Amino acid sequence: xxxDSKTVARIATLAxxxxxxxxxxxxxxxxxxxxxxxxxxxxxxxxGVQPMSGVLARDMPRRADVVNDGGDPQKVLANAPEPAHGxxxxxxxxx
Amino acid sequence: MSDLTHLTIAAALDGxxxxxxxxxxxxxxxxxxxxxxxxxxxxxxxxxxxALQQADASDKxxxxxxxxxLDGIPLGIKDLFCTEGVLTTAGSHILDGFxxxxxxxxxxxLFNAGAVMLGKLNLDEFAMGSSNxxxxxxxxxxxxxxxxxxxxLVPGGSSGGSAAAVAARIAMGATGTDTGGSIRxxxxxxGTVGIKPTYGRCSRWGIVAFASSLDQAGPIARSVEDCAxxxxxxAGHDPKDSTSVEMAVPDFRRALTGDIRGLRIGIPRxxxxxxxxxxxxxxxxxxxxxxKVQGAELKEISLPHTKYALPxxxxxxxxxxxxNLARYDGVRFGLRVPGNSLDEMYELTRAAGFGxxxxxxxxxxxxxxxxxxxxxxxxQAQRVRALILKDFTEAFxxxxxxxxxxxxxxxxxxxENEDDPVQMYLNDVFTVTVNLAGLPGISVPAGLxxxxxxxxxxxxxxxxxxxTLLRTAGVLERCADFTALPAGx
Numbered sequence: 001x002x003x004d005s006k007t008v009a010r011i012a013t014l015a016x017x018x019x020x021x022x023x024x025x026x027x028x029x030x031x032x033x034x035x036x037x038x039x040x041x042x043x044x045x046x047x048g049v050q051p052m053s054g055v056l057a058r059d060m061p062r063r064a065d066v067v068n069d070g071g072d073p074q075k076v077l078a079n080a081p082e083p084a085h086g087x088x089x090x091x092x093x094x095x
Numbered sequence: 096m097s098d099l100t101h102l103t104i105a106a107a108l109d110g111x112x113x114x115x116x117x118x119x120x121x122x123x124x125x126x127x128x129x130x131x132x133x134x135x136x137x138x139x140x141x142x143x144x145x146a147l148q149q150a151d152a153s154d155k156x157x158x159x160x161x162x163x164x165l166d167g168i169p170l171g172i173k174d175l176f177c178t179e180g181v182l183t184t185a186g187s188h189i190l191d192g193f194x195x196x197x198x199x200x201x202x203x204x205l206f207n208a209g210a211v212m213l214g215k216l217n218l219d220e221f222a223m224g225s226s227n228x229x230x231x232x233x234x235x236x237x238x239x240x241x242x243x244x245x246x247x248l249v250p251g252g253s254s255g256g257s258a259a260a261v262a263a264r265i266a267m268g269a270t271g272t273d274t275g276g277s278i279r280x281x282x283x284x285x286g287t288v289g290i291k292p293t294y295g296r297c298s299r300w301g302i303v304a305f306a307s308s309l310d311q312a313g314p315i316a317r318s319v320e321d322c323a324x325x326x327x328x329x330a331g332h333d334p335k336d337s338t339s340v341e342m343a344v345p346d347f348r349r350a351l352t353g354d355i356r357g358l359r360i361g362i363p364r365x366x367x368x369x370x371x372x373x374x375x376x377x378x379x380x381x382x383x384x385x386x387k388v389q390g391a392e393l394k395e396i397s398l399p400h401t402k403y404a405l406p407x408x409x410x411x412x413x414x415x416x417x418x419n420l421a422r423y424d425g426v427r428f429g430l431r432v433p434g435n436s437l438d439e440m441y442e443l444t445r446a447a448g449f450g451x452x453x454x455x456x457x458x459x460x461x462x463x464x465x466x467x468x469x470x471x472x473x474x475q476a477q478r479v480r481a482l483i484l485k486d487f488t489e490a491f492x493x494x495x496x497x498x499x500x501x502x503x504x505x506x507x508x509x510x511e512n513e514d515d516p517v518q519m520y521l522n523d524v525f526t527v528t529v530n531l532a533g534l535p536g537i538s539v540p541a542g543l544x545x546x547x548x549x550x551x552x553x554x555x556x557x558x559x560x561x562x563t564l565l566r567t568a569g570v571l572e573r574c575a576d577f578t579a580l581p582a583g584x
Contacts (some may be wrong), residue, residue: 008458013567014426015461017454018442018465027458030516037517038406038472044479051477054308055294055533058135060337071378075196079428088426090437 001031100264100560104168106319111157111167115333118157118167122150122211125169129213129265132238137172137260137262138233139174140182141214147213149157156209165328166209174215174291175256176312176374177301177503181212185303186210186225186230188219188254190429190450199335200303201270201312201363208328213266214574217256220450221420222277222305225522227255228509229452237285238263238581242547248506251281251522256313258285263584268316268325274303274503276526279538282315283501283551286540286577289315290322293558294533295340297326298333306336306415309408309530319539319568320322323347326561335462342559351569358567361494365401365527374544375500382498382541384553385574386567394494394578398486403479405520410476411531415451417460455516484532491557500527501538501551502577525553535561537568540577549579 005024008031012019019027077083099121110116126143146169177183177195184190198206206212221230224553226249227235237250237259250259254271261269262338271278273291282289289487290313298310304310314325327348334340362383367376387392397418425431425444432447449457463472479496503524529536535558538551551570556564 002461011458011461011465013442014465015457016421016438016441017457018439018446019450020452027455031458031462034409034455034516035462039410041403041406041410041472041475041479042118044400044403044475044482044492046475046478046482049481052472052481053477054338055484056338056340061334062369063334063340072196073503077194079193081425081429081431090426090442091434093437 003028005033098188098349099140100128100488101113102267103318104165104267104316104324105318107168112162118150118153118211119255121167122146122169123263125213125267132263132265135236135263136257137217137235137256137263137265137402138171138185138214139186139217139256142212142269142575145181145272146211153209154526163207164210164324165205167211168209169213169267170205170267171209171213171216171260172202173218173254173270173272175218175272175303176270177303178202178212178215180242181215183188183215183303185201185222186218186232186376188231188255188449189423189431189445193428195301197301200298201302201329205270205329210328216260216269219253219255220453221303221416222253222272222274223416223452223456225276225280225519227252229393229450231450234509236257238584239285239506239548240582246508247491249284250507251284254289254315255276255281258282258289260286260399261285261287261315261317262581267490268321270312270329271315273530274305274412275530276523278313279526279536279553280502282477282538283540284506284549285583286549286579287310287315287317288319288322288537288539289313290326290537290561291529291535292326292561293535295338296330298331298336298339298560299388300333300335304419305578306412307419308415309412317539318423319565319572320348321352322537323565339369340559345386345562347561347565350565352566353569353573355386355567355570358391358496358563359395359494360386360391360567361396361490361497362393363396363398363401363490363497363499364550365398366499366506368524371500371503375503375550378550379498379552380499382571385571388496389570389574396490396494396497398490398528400479400482400486401528402495404483405524406530407476407479407483408523409459409520410472411480413456414464414473415460417457420453420457443463480531483528487532487534495557495563497555499553500554501525501553505544505546505548505550529555534558535564537564539568539571539575540545542574542577543573549577
């Protein structure tokens with residue numbers, strides 16, 4: 001599988017990572033190398049095999065639907081880059 | 096009192112109990128040794144004040160007859176575990192200045208058992224790597240050198256700081272995490288013991304997530320018994336991690352009976368891979384012979400999908416990572432690079448904050464999860480993963496424990512395996528199957544290669560049967576009698 005610069009630019013946008021135009025060809029080549037190596041998985045006959053998302057063969061446990069944590073905005077905001085008035089802040093999103 | 100740093104955890108606990116030395120003396124001896132080994136770059140953050148406070152508190156508890164299972168034992172903590180009020184970096188620029196306001200369950204458990212924290216240990220960025228070269232805080236240097244050759248070598252990764260610190264006697268034991276081999280591979284490359292327990296044995300709560308269906312915490316220490324002691328304190332059910340299993344934690348130390356008569360040991364033929372050194376092949380045969388002489392029965396077994404484990408891992412782990420690492424966006428913690436729009440801020444922050452290998456994996460993960468590729472890559476990998484687990488389930492019908500090499504080579508230089516990411520990924524060829532199947536695995540130092548570097552052997556056990564695994568590892572350790580020390584330690 002070979003990835004071109006356009007595909008890499010698209011997935012970089014999806015992943016919200018800015019990649020300079022000049023880095024795209026090199027990155028495309030690197031990722032293509034990895035994907036080509038990965039393609040050997042196509043040899044494996046997996047007809048009738050259920051995809052496995054985790055090793056624990058049981059249902060997720062449930063807990064009572066009650067508030068059991070929270071009420072500590074100072075702690076939540078303690079590491080925020082630019083908190084203001086008890087909120088996280090981001091660049092303006094509505095003109 | 097520098098000889099205090101050479102004690103095992105078990106011997107130190109005996110010494111503390113017999114009042115031969117105090118927890119404070121033990122802590123000070125380690126802080127002194129840390130000062131002498133700064134060049135290893137094993138610690139990202141040292142916490143001497145915390146260590147001495149904890150040591151004094153430990154001495155008081157012991158005097159009051161209330162000592163815990165690890166009371167007074169100085170440990171290093173991999174910098175992937177959130178520690179309350181102490182910088183936690185995951186080896187990444189993107190977590191600049193992050194001081195968690197909570198404690199991870201595993202470190203909380205260790206502190207409840209009386210452990211003393213020396214500091215936070217270096218690692219590959221977000222635990223992605225097999226050499227420790229991807230850390231934003233610089234590479235860790237392996238205390239081991241080739242005989243007559245002063246070239247610096249890597250300690251392995253991602254728990255490279257943990258393994259190097261334990262080998263250099265600047266931590267009595269350390270926490271690690273293992274997603275594809277990140278405890279066992281560095282343990283093998285540094286002549287230490289490292290166990291990845293069964294998935295679900297330790298809580299993942301408060302550990303910076305990499306690939307949530309594979310990540311598991313475990314100890315690195317200098318003996319199988321020390322790993323048993325540490326694992327006993329780290330493990331246990333935690334309601335805050337829905338994948339942590341509600342199951343009593345056995346007394347792992349008591350499992351070390353030294354008797355493996357009648358145990359069936361599997362030797363998987365598919366682990367004899369191309370390019371593996373003759374020395375490692377010979378050591379593997381020697382390990383099997385040791386166990387046989389101790390009364391175990393050897394059986395050749397087949398794990399037919401072994402060769403597909405690494406490519407499967409390199410779809411599943413990046414896919415999960417691309418999702419887990421979406422949270423680093425410059426809004427709630429860590430680095431923020433200003434932008435004119437929200438998207439620009441995200442993109443610039445993530446471009447500046449993540450290193451090359453992390454970006455590579457996020458991009459691979461995003462690609463295999465994207466529309467049009469999901470079925471071909473991600474679902475196919477999940478199906479092959481099911482076949483890998485089935486291989487083990489079948490094998491464990493006939494054997495109790497599986498013996499393999501830990502790594503395909505000894506520690507390597509900083510500029511080796513550099514050009515091709517896939518070459519670096521191959522370091523985990525023997526360890527990654529265990530994560531995909533969720534099984535426990537342990538690496539035990541078994542000998543030195545011709546250049547004087549340590550080599551490890553791996554044992555793999557049934558899910559939640561760490562007791563048989565540790566019992567076998569204890570016998571392997573006794574037979575190998577590994578006593579070599581790195582130069583300068």
